[in-house]
Amino acid sequence: MSVNSSRFDSALGWSTRKDAWLSKGIRVLLSALAVILFCGPLLVIFSGAFDHNPDPTQLSVFPDNPSLINFQVAAENKIWHYLMNSLIIAGGALLLQLAVSVFAAYALARKKFRGQAIALLVILATMMLPEEVIAIPLSLVIGDLPLVHVSLKGTLLGVILPLGAWGFSIFVMTEFMKEIPAELEEAAKVDGAGELRLFAQIILPLCKPALGVIAVFGFNMIWEQYLLPLIVAADPSDYTLTVALLALRSDDMVGTGIVLAGALLALVPSLVVYLSLQKSFLRGITTGAIKG
Amino acid sequence: MTAVQSHSDTQDVGSTASGGGAVETHPVRRRRRRRLTGATFTPWLFLFPAALIFLVFKFIPMAEGIRLSLFEVRPFLGDIFVGFKNYATILQDEKFLTASWHTLVLAGGQTLGAMLIGFFLALLLEGHAKSLWFVRSAVFLPVVAATAVIGEIWRLFFYPAPEGFLNEVISWVGLGPWEYIHNTDTSLVSVMFVGIWKHAPYDMVLILAGLAGIDRQQYEAAAIDGASTPQRIWNVTLPALRPVITILLTLAAIRGLRVFTEVYVLTGGGPAGSTDVWMTRVYTTAFEQSEAGLASAGSVLLFLVTLVLTVSVQWYRRRKEAR
Numbered sequence: 001m002s003v004n005s006s007r008f009d010s011a012l013g014w015s016t017r018k019d020a021w022l023s024k025g026i027r028v029l030l031s032a033l034a035v036i037l038f039c040g041p042l043l044v045i046f047s048g049a050f051d052h053n054p055d056p057t058q059l060s061v062f063p064d065n066p067s068l069i070n071f072q073v074a075a076e077n078k079i080w081h082y083l084m085n086s087l088i089i090a091g092g093a094l095l096l097q098l099a100v101s102v103f104a105a106y107a108l109a110r111k112k113f114r115g116q117a118i119a120l121l122v123i124l125a126t127m128m129l130p131e132e133v134i135a136i137p138l139s140l141v142i143g144d145l146p147l148v149h150v151s152l153k154g155t156l157l158g159v160i161l162p163l164g165a166w167g168f169s170i171f172v173m174t175e176f177m178k179e180i181p182a183e184l185e186e187a188a189k190v191d192g193a194g195e196l197r198l199f200a201q202i203i204l205p206l207c208k209p210a211l212g213v214i215a216v217f218g219f220n221m222i223w224e225q226y227l228l229p230l231i232v233a234a235d236p237s238d239y240t241l242t243v244a245l246l247a248l249r250s251d252d253m254v255g256t257g258i259v260l261a262g263a264l265l266a267l268v269p270s271l272v273v274y275l276s277l278q279k280s281f282l283r284g285i286t287t288g289a290i291k292g
Numbered sequence: 293m294t295a296v297q298s299h300s301d302t303q304d305v306g307s308t309a310s311g312g313g314a315v316e317t318h319p320v321r322r323r324r325r326r327r328l329t330g331a332t333f334t335p336w337l338f339l340f341p342a343a344l345i346f347l348v349f350k351f352i353p354m355a356e357g358i359r360l361s362l363f364e365v366r367p368f369l370g371d372i373f374v375g376f377k378n379y380a381t382i383l384q385d386e387k388f389l390t391a392s393w394h395t396l397v398l399a400g401g402q403t404l405g406a407m408l409i410g411f412f413l414a415l416l417l418e419g420h421a422k423s424l425w426f427v428r429s430a431v432f433l434p435v436v437a438a439t440a441v442i443g444e445i446w447r448l449f450f451y452p453a454p455e456g457f458l459n460e461v462i463s464w465v466g467l468g469p470w471e472y473i474h475n476t477d478t479s480l481v482s483v484m485f486v487g488i489w490k491h492a493p494y495d496m497v498l499i500l501a502g503l504a505g506i507d508r509q510q511y512e513a514a515a516i517d518g519a520s521t522p523q524r525i526w527n528v529t530l531p532a533l534r535p536v537i538t539i540l541l542t543l544a545a546i547r548g549l550r551v552f553t554e555v556y557v558l559t560g561g562g563p564a565g566s567t568d569v570w571m572t573r574v575y576t577t578a579f580e581q582s583e584a585g586l587a588s589a590g591s592v593l594l595f596l597v598t599l600v601l602t603v604s605v606q607w608y609r610r611r612k613e614a615r
Binding site: 008009010011012013014027030031034035037038039041042044045048099100101103104106107108111113114115116119122123126128129130132133134135136137138140141145146161162164165170195220223224226227231242243245246249256259260262263266267270271273274275278281282285 | 332334335336337338339341342343345346348349350351352353354356357360413415416417418419420424427429430431432433434436437438439440441442443444445446447448449457489493494497498501503506508511512515521524525528529546550552553556557571574575578579584587588591592594595598599602
């Protein structure tokens with residue numbers, strides 16, 4: 001009976017018995033195919049980046065002529081400068097986003113106050129507002145900030161600040177903070193803890209799992225930004241690495257290998273973040289969507 | 293990211309539910325709080341950074357966008373109020389109409405394609421084994437890679453000569469050579485294909501979560517009743533996945549309507565405008581033709597369409613839940 005019921009561990013009824021070699025064989029074959037299909041192209045970026053002068057027709061999974069020359073040429077095309085831009089933006093915007101989300105969530109989840117419903121509604125509204133829609137007026141606002149009349153055009157801050165608050169992070173954090181029992185807070189208040197100590201020493205340490213989720217999502221969201229750095233840039237030296245790839249490719253003097261070297265540098269940080277915070281990532285996707 | 297932009301969508305549809313309930317303060321407590329002005333002030337202090345950023349970088353640009361859409365924008369010369377003329381111009385513009393058609397085809401094709409592939413992947417990779425977990429992680433990689441990176445590598449794959457990477461591969465099964473994004477007949481389908489490739493694993497993860505929630509006894513009961521595997525999938529699995537599928541459809545449709553990076557990186561809207569979508573058109577209008585008023589009208593129209601879509605899905609789901 002136990003053998004029989006394990007048949008229904010999956011919707012398709014994949015057999016887990018040792019002697020079911022046909023079922024297993026098919027599954028292994030199809031899985032291998034899926035991995036090749038979805039990972040193969042990314043592997044080609046790796047090999048192409050380390051391959052000496054591959055023309056676009058000579059792509060392969062293993063470099064024919066391994067060398068670092070692509071990176072040397074890419075360095076002459078300021079690739080490290082672009083990477084630095086990307087990393088500064090990612091680091092700055094992520095820190096800001098985390099801090100802003102945690103603060104806002106603390107108010108929304110742990111306090112009751114007038115106008116709370118409106119605050120939630122406003123944050124929701126920001127999420128229904130596609131970034132692409134405001135891109136054009138945003139470029140004007142960044143060129144001349146309201147009231148202070150400072151231009152952030154061509155600065156990294158011009159990319160960082162608009163990314164500093166993200167409705168998704170605030171909501172994930174709020175939902176998580178709501179689950180923390182009120183007794184903890186009350187006990188700390190009895191001990192005479194002030195608002196900031198309460199926040200920093202009681203609530204924040206308990207939020208680590210949610211911080212992982214919003215960190216990995218935040219990083220991905222920031223790294224994926226394309227239109228924003230494009231419109232903020234005053235000249236090509238302000239580009240992030242992802243935006244610079246297109247400029248690199250359009251330069252006839254630059255070969256495929258160099259573009260792939262740039263693509264690899266843009267790919268590696270996402271891979272590192274994903275692989276190190278993978279559990280948070282998958283948890284975030286499912287809780288984020290299923291909650292609705 | 294669009295990927296993460298798309299992640300941001302994860303919450304879009306869901307969260308209104310959490311919006312309502314939080315305000316009902318107990319009358320006694322509320323009175324006490326009113327007296328302590330500090331207690332009402334602190335929450336706003338904590339909300340201040342978020343509010344400031346949203347105000348400056350979301351709401352002011354939105355208002356500015358609506359205002360600009362009613363003007364003919366002339367840098368250094370002063371703007372002229374033109375009413376709804378920009379909207380009329382856009383709705384009659386041949387290129388915008390073609391772009392909106394492309395956008396719909398692309399959004400529809402990508403949404404359905406990614407969901408179908410994601411569904412098959414989920415069926416294939418469902419289970420607790422460590423090896424399956426490994427395969428799932430590997431398959432998921434396209435979702436985390438930045439769209440710009442993906443665009444570059446697929447551009448190379450799409451090299452139109454017979455010696456091109458993908459042409460080489462399809463020649464093994466006797467197909468091709470094709471010109472992919474370099475031919476007006478195949479360019480839109482090629483862009484769609486890349487989008488499906490990038491988004492299918494994301495759908496897989498959500499469908500897997502849905503599959504995990506299905507009661508195993510239902511499968512056994514179906515088997516006892518003599519249902520075949522396809523019957524079981526059709527009658528037990530798919531109905532149970534309906535909520536997940538609804539979420540995926542809306543998220544992907546909204547994401548599809550505002551598609552920009554994929555198209556911009558792969559084709560830039562070409563060749564001969566054959567992949568031009570709404571946002572690439574808006575971008576060209578704003579930054580290459582310097583028609584900020586027209587472009588703003590285009591943005592506002594896109595916003596209205598996504599808004600109508602989101603609200604009607606919300607309304608539909610609320611009504612269903614109420615029943």
